[in-house]
Amino acid sequence: MTDLMKGSYETELVLSEKVSPSSFLLTLSKPDRFIDAMPGQFVSIKIGSGTSPLLRRPYSIMDITKNSIVLLVRVVGKGSALLASRRKGDLIEIIGPLGGSHFELKNGLNAVFVAGGTGLVPLVFAARKWTKEKKPGETHLLYGAAGSDEILADLCMGDFTEVHIATIDGSRGFNGNVVEMFQDLSERGVLPEGELFSCGPVGMVKALLDSNPASFADHHTSLEAVMACGVGACRGCVVPLKSKNGIKYRSICGDGTVFRAKDIDWKRWGK
């Protein structure tokens, strides 16, 4: 059980690089006992010293190396802004690795990753980890952004067999959203058969599911929600799964973050 290995750690900020107008790549020193994180798992970070903001903020793990944990932080509010203002040498309190399920790939299979925005993060971790450990077949990343400013996929060009980029404003790559590009690539036979993995806005994942990629063995997605405990205790971050009798809630932090896309009750989720 990964569950038993979570811990609370003080890490040091080794490097903070601005990688787009609103995003920062943070490299934290890896605590000795912090081990074995899996793609889709995350850490929760204490942002301020006082009560503002009150809650920790969850961030997916983008990479784990011998000495460091890599995160990607997009500034969207006060917590992320504070985190982005931290400097080399600052101490950062994290809890992790959190998340009770993760992306998995059978040895040798192909993997198609579909990402919107910072949804890229757990997918990059999966690609890197599997390339090292599992010798997958082809790995394709499909990445969607509003415009070319915010293309975070440039951070990980070498981690996939192929990277396909879509921008809404057409300034780079496919002109449209990432699901439209997915359909286009599928129709044109560019994507290999295999497993489908996604992470991004609810609308994106839902559209991807609706686009009915029958040629894929399965489609797993990593979800996000506002979190308090991060360990499945408080029942604050639940997602409704389809169920015959009544509603079936699962916690994203404890049972997720990774779910089969078709198990999710999309009518009730992400309104």
Added chain:
Amino acid sequence: MTDLMKGSYETELVLSEKVSPSSFLLTLSKPDRFIDAMPGQFVSIKIGSGTSPLLRRPYSIMDITKNSIVLLVRVVGKGSALLASRRKGDLIEIIGPLGGSHFELKNGLNAVFVAGGTGLVPLVFAARKWTKEKKPGETHLLYGAAGSDEILADLCMGDFTEVHIATIDGSRGFNGNVVEMFQDLSERGVLPEGELFSCGPVGMVKALLDSNPASFADHHTSLEAVMACGVGACRGCVVPLKSKNGIKYRSICGDGTVFRAKDIDWKRWGK
């Protein structure tokens, strides 16, 4: 009425110097319309951008020059610690000058100042201002500190005719507290006749009053209290004055900060 001249200003931190283990001298750019502050008046500073701490913090004015406002900040809690961590170039929001009464001296008279800790601040302002504008007789500063580390009086040696220092631990100057030194100096005839001005811990001011310096025409003291509005509106920072019928409260921020020491109802104040 100085009252009508208060305003809310954004100033720039021009200089922050550590002047003792726990104190910082802050030099703020003086806003154009910020005029005519009097000794005993103060500014109230917005410390954080969020709600922690919630209230502004009051700081006495130590000096006003053509282009700057000088404050002395002792770190005692989270607000002062945040203020001390501000760097050159940071914007500091202040309201001021605040306070409806101030230290006054008749032209040509001698002035004896008795200060404890940061109570020094308004007294230094008085000495500097009067030396420029009023040609006082002799000015004596009596300054008390716990030990030689925290002797802030070194910042203003040249501003008084004489500076007398007392330390509780005897590490410098008179061995004892500042009121004991006052009595000693009085008995030895070192202090000139004239007006007495004080600012410091309640216990100090009370002991000074009790030491009954009959040779002084009058004794005015500048008070401190936790403040919210700073303008006499909220009635949060009141001091009880002696009164024949019932209690008479005056606001320290609006009616003070300066009161005649013997008007204060010391039995009810500063328990």
Added chain:
Amino acid sequence: MRNKNFYIGNTIFKNPVFLASGPAGYGIEYRGLINLEKLGAVVTKTISLMPKEGNPGTRLQETEAGLLNSVGLENVGARCFFEDKLPELLNAGAKPVVSLACEGKEEYLSLLEITSKQKKVEAVELNLSCPNVEEGGMAVGTDPKLLRWYITKAKLILGNITVLAKLTPNVENISSLAVVSERAGADGITAINTLLGMDINLESGGPVFDRVVAGLSGPAIMPVALRVVWEIAQVVRIPVIGVGGISSVEDSAKFFAAGAAAVQIGTAIFYDPGLPERIVDSLEV
């Protein structure tokens, strides 16, 4: 919500942004920091028939995102208020709403009589959080019968003057009290007054305040205030004036969305006296 004339009772206000009773004193103390003329109204500090010296001991204590106060209704009394303070406030171009203490019944009736004779008073706010001095000491606004009595008398004696009922949140079911207030003739409901809180001085080990209990205000209480305003707005037809913790333009927008016809700013003026004006600006058409 827009900056346009609107009525509460017979009184016209030019915009829905008021100063709350208390923090701003008689309003005039804030000249130079708040442009009083620009606001919908200034609710003045609660006055009683006779001057009141207020509470002894510590009166203020910061808490996390909040402020405890134990000022204890210190005020100059009705006479000095109407003779000195009100004219000055009117001079400053402000639109006053006069907050009246709901004190013992006799004093209260005299206070209403005096108020009714003031030509310049267009609107009052009844501070129903005042302790019931005749019985117990709980706020008069917690007892439906008393509440009705205080409001009915105000309407009767004050004639055309608009009457706002300011409710205490320290009750089980505030919306039923709002309904009682409406039926008793209140022209509007102001909610909320402070929550009851306390703090301990760790040095002495005892309460910070001589009276032990104090009133909690500021951002900390905003979720409670918003809930109360929402609940009341569901059950009354008269305007609800929202107050409690508003510290930003967004906060005020939340109160309007919850059903408030106007908002009052209290504690926030201590740290951000420019806020009321910014809210007015945010409502410009």
Added chain:
Amino acid sequence: MRNKNFYIGNTIFKNPVFLASGPAGYGIEYRGLINLEKLGAVVTKTISLMPKEGNPGTRLQETEAGLLNSVGLENVGARCFFEDKLPELLNAGAKPVVSLACEGKEEYLSLLEITSKQKKVEAVELNLSCPNVEEGGMAVGTDPKLLRWYITKAKLILGNITVLAKLTPNVENISSLAVVSERAGADGITAINTLLGMDINLESGGPVFDRVVAGLSGPAIMPVALRVVWEIAQVVRIPVIGVGGISSVEDSAKFFAAGAAAVQIGTAIFYDPGLPERIVDSLEV
């Protein structure tokens, strides 16, 4: 206050630092982050007779120094709790206090029956903030008669098991309800549960929560909790367990000074899971 054995009812606790019901779930989820063995007790998430799926829609919203939650008593139900969760918690070395829902009268009586048969249950906490499903929907703990009924039944059916009554603060006069609880036989009073609050989503213009109203916890409410604990401690002889916003060792010291015999930590474990242990350490002799 010291780390030494003390009794509430018949139950011995090794120190006065507990986890509050809810935030820590069944306790076991926090293994690895909180050393459960070291605490006086772990009050488990409130359970009902049958499993409950909890509320739809958003369940959490941060506020200034506070947290609104609308989890809605999601729980696995008594059977699964006693069969799976409780043994695991005991295995982890924790001292459990089982929080019971005060639901409809029939379900409640069955829940008590089942609980009375559990050999490992030494103490329960009655969550009297549960809505009165039979009438209205206000918390059962706001009505003295209901309060008495729920506590009396618990004492009767649970025999030697210690019964804590956890009161809701959303009332006028909590100390009278504490007295009612004491007279009904409660062995201790836990105060407070969350305050009722709400928030607005400015994008939609509507309430953040499907159920509109949610429970406010965290540092924002501490002054209210401290006041309530103080008031109750003045009027009852049984131990009072203080809870509400405790975020530091100093905060816990304030509760002890206000008269609490023990404290519970809730929301703070989200940002500072090490706090309960630090409080225990601060009480070392």
